[in-house]
Amino acid sequence: MSAATTRVAAEALRGLVARLFVAAGLPAGTAQAVADGLVDAELEGTSSHGVMLVDLYLGRIREGSVSTHAAGTIVSDRGAAVVLDAGHALGQPTADQAMALAVERAKRLGAGVVAVRHGFHFGAARRYALQAALADCVGIVACNTRPLMPAPGGAARVVGNNPLAIAVPSDGAIPIVLDMATSEAAMGRIRMAAKAGRAIPAGWAVAADGTPTTEPAAAIAGMLLPAAGPKGFGLAFVLDLMCGLLSGGASGDAVRPLYGDHEAPYDCSHLFIAIDVAHFADPRQFKAAAAAAAERVRHGARAPGVARLYAPGEIEWQRRSDAQGEVQLEASVVAMLTAAARALGVSALPLTHDNEAGHAP
């Protein structure tokens, strides 16, 4: 373990993060749900969706562009089609609410589609897709982000790297879930290459004028490329329209920069689809067949030097198992959380050895 990281118990970290959001004005249950989403992302090895976001969320609550509401408001409700206005609440509680609604409609009608406007960052999309799968529904989740990627051949950002998650019910121990951004790579990986002084693969990014680059610095000043070129671009584009236009919310550059002006709402849009397995097939047979298919992936022939094959969703599950209930935080994240605790007057345990709030570290 590096000297620049701190290992903490996930349960204690959940408590700290929940205390911070309660102190910021969220109801206790909502604060806990947000904390669970962020800490679970840490356990699953996706720290970009983890507690580093606490600073952003608290800053936006303080500046008023994120509300402390626990739920959104249904503005249209027609059978399998529901529109929810999230009112710029944190995305975790409104996504929970939206997928619960989609599942409820799917149980009643076979399918449910919930479009969400005036949404905020909801963390990892896989979480809500799995929420549906646990209820024996195929779960589909998408959202839009501000434009980050050019069209193939373009030199301007015209579409977000809008994520898509799809979970399939399974009776196996390991959940089956796809969770992909529609960019070829994440900006975080380009920043890591920049730090390491390594070139990036062709196809990850273009420079600001749209020309291909393998230089991390030029890529950072430039744009992410869509995954598999026109495929990722097309997928990102139709997801943007589905999220933004079905909800009557924002799409394209009407979605604002997440890390931009904390006073301006982010204003993204979400989409949640649930398809109830029992309306089509015997759920037990369906789930057994899905688990068997994932097993076939795992036990397929491997290329030389490859130790293990993973079915979709398995890497995050494995990381969570390996974490044994502990999260490793970078020093900068520890410092941010400690400062937030001090500012909000709550105990910074487990990050300090204080026994009560108010004991400055």
Add this chain to the structure above:
Amino acid sequence: MSAATTRVAAEALRGLVARLFVAAGLPAGTAQAVADGLVDAELEGTSSHGVMLVDLYLGRIREGSVSTHAAGTIVSDRGAAVVLDAGHALGQPTADQAMALAVERAKRLGAGVVAVRHGFHFGAARRYALQAALADCVGIVACNTRPLMPAPGGAARVVGNNPLAIAVPSDGAIPIVLDMATSEAAMGRIRMAAKAGRAIPAGWAVAADGTPTTEPAAAIAGMLLPAAGPKGFGLAFVLDLMCGLLSGGASGDAVRPLYGDHEAPYDCSHLFIAIDVAHFADPRQFKAAAAAAAERVRHGARAPGVARLYAPGEIEWQRRSDAQGEVQLEASVVAMLTAAARALGVSALPLTHDNEAGHAP
């Protein structure tokens, strides 16, 4: 124009292809729908989904693994959830039928999901997604193929390059539709590189033992790689399960080789989803906003040397406009169609100058 190609009027080609399928036992309207699907694919520049397939379709009808039925049978009908047994009929009529059902449920309930078992090749998925979009529904279409791709790091084919198409209603002249296979590249492009003696880009394929290759010959003997690695793999995997398990049909290697034994049914599965815009938003506003978003893509800044940017679905539309109602066929396809006409005793016009059937060329 190359000496090895023949240019024919699309309308006359539609007539020939329809005559062939009528002679093979299809009802006239069904034969025309199949012909339209195949000839439209030619006009749209996707000849891999065009009239070259006539030979395969007729061969399978002759051998009994494709039926001449005009429609599938509804085996389960529960609100927004319908299961259709296509009975190994040609995919074009059963896909038309399935998407029409999905749209009808969407108009009634907000969304409709139709899963199809015992299906056959349906040509280009975009066609049925656009069928929904023309009815003011978001249209989503997927199907599975036999396994063609390994998991990342794998050395065995475990999942098809299962296509996904999504169309979004628009009031613009140019339809908005994503249509992607989940492989990074099509085998056809690898075969073209082999003919030209060119290396293929890294990331398109692996050799039979799963090791990366840029040699077309090794790639042809090996496997296609998923688009963007784990993203395309995960998408292909969940689409396989959604198509095969919701329909109670085949998934994984229970789907047989399309070009394999003509006596064994192909037995793929399809999925059609329609989401009715009017259940969520004002369709006129939705369609105007979608068209405007596509316009922004087209008119965005371009990288040096790039003449034009395309929104998803535009290239096929442009090719169709440019074709001016004419299709260019390779000599081998002309020979195949002419031989089929002779064998079935129908006129080979427009491919010959005969005025009637029975005049041998």
